[in-house]
Each structure stands twice: as structure tokens, then as C-alpha cells.
Amino acid sequence: MSAPNPISCPSASKIRSLPDEGLELIARRFAVLAEPMRLRLLHSLFEGEKNVSQLVELTGGTQANISRHLQTLTSSGILSRRKEGLLVFYAIADPSIYHLCDLVCGSLEQQLTKQADVFARR
Amino acid sequence: MSAPNPISCPSASKIRSLPDEGLELIARRFAVLAEPMRLRLLHSLFEGEKNVSQLVELTGGTQANISRHLQTLTSSGILSRRKEGLLVFYAIADPSIYHLCDLVCGSLEQQLTKQADVFARR
């Protein structure tokens, strides 16, 4: 009901008139990753599947808040959800997340290193 | 004054206690990319350097709005700024942006394809 035109994104540089819908989707994906607590959750899940209580413990957030963030991450397709009795286990479903985080981390590292150099080189 | 501990992000999966500061920086970077109009600007700049008026024309936004978004992108280190007389030219300064966008696009494409399959396969 919401995917009429498959996003055409051939290498991101060839597009002529990229549709608004596609832009919104991409922006949304970035927005999901734009919260420190959600990044913390992802980081915790990099080691492997965990249930909500474990994540609450690991991140130090409130249960309600963690639950909400997990919902956000899951409904965006980044996490998967698995029920086992009373427990609900979450895991990283979209492997591109690893690379994505690495890219941003690397870029920031480089950026900060350059800035540090500017200070040092006087 | 704001980069005391260089973000340690060795492959994103090895970190023990990733500092809040780092998380905020990463989240901020994602947040900058989480706006359709900014993505549109980046897309326009993928072809090469452009000045503000050109970008206003290409994106269909208002001058004030475009100017603000360019400011956001520039101060985050994603774009560079070059003055030439009355004109101000912006260009992509952080090459990782290309890869970043490709990654997200690819991931979304795959996700939507899967969803489409679910519908088709009944």
C-alpha cells in the first residue's frame, strides 16, 4: 500500500529527478539513526541478540523508553523481533548498519583529527 | 575545546563503553542527513560545485531555507564553502557521503523489494 514506485537509486549520482517519496524514505532512515539512545541500542546489539531487560540494563535507560526505541528500530526494518515466552529478543536485521556506522565513525574521526592538527600545528 | 577524547571507533563492534560525546556526534551527523531538502541539496551537488542561486533553482526551495540548510551542512563538515564575488559556491567536502547515501539507498531498495515479493508471492 505504500511502495508503488521502487526507489531508483543507481549509485546515487545518476538520478535525474529523484522522487520526493524516495527522499523521505532515505531521510527517515537517517532520522532513525539520529538518536544517541538508539545508537547505544544498536551498539549493544552488535555483539548479538538480546532481550529487552538486558538492553535496559546495558543502556541504563528506562524500560518504557527502550521499548519505544526498539519499536522505532524494528518498524524501520533495522532490527528483528523474536518472542520467546515472556521475553522478546531483538537483533540486527539489516547488516548494512554495521558498515553505515563504521563510515560515519571513520568520517568523524578523520574530521576531528584534522581539527586537532590545526590546533597542534601552530 | 571540544575534542578531548578522539572518538575511538575501531570497526564499531569492539568498543566497550562508548562515550556519550561520541554518540552525540554520530547522532548529530545522522540528523544532518535526516532532512529531505538537505538530501536534495546533496544530490544536486553530487554533480559538482554550485552556488546558492543555482541550488535554489534546482531544489525549488526558498532562498532563506536553502541558505540555512547549506549552513547546517557546511558547519557539520559535509560541504565546503567558497566565495567568488557576489556568489557563494558549495561543494561536497566529505567524500564518505557518497558511499553513505549509496548504502542507505541500497538497503532501502532491498527492503522494498522484499516487501514487494511478499505481496507478489501469494
Add this chain to the structure above:
DNA sequence: GAACTATATACGCATTGGATCATATTTGAA
């Protein structure tokens, strides 16, 4: 079914950030 645990959700509040209008600033030209 009652009680308990794990997880999800509804509500209200406070903050943030984008869009717009008007105006300021910079620079080139007459």
C-alpha cells in the same frame, strides 16, 4: 482464575528543528 513478570502503550510535557517573512550584510557596478 489469581498473582507475578516482561514488555508495550497512552498521555502530558518540554524541547527541537524546519518553514516563512522580513531584514541585514556583503559585494559589484553606475
Add this chain to the structure above:
DNA sequence: TTCAAATATGATCCAATGCGTATATAGTTC
């Protein structure tokens, strides 16, 4: 110096979103 064009910024409004508290739902055990 005065004007005009290109760009930036201040003020304001409005929508979105995150957080906390309280409560609801689901599943387990007795």
C-alpha cells in the same frame, strides 16, 4: 556614494519527537 543583486540571519510559528509516569497487555506459574 548610491543602488542593486546574492546571500545570510533574526523572529516567529508550528509540527515532530523524546522522556517520564502510569497503565495496559501478554505469558507463566501457582
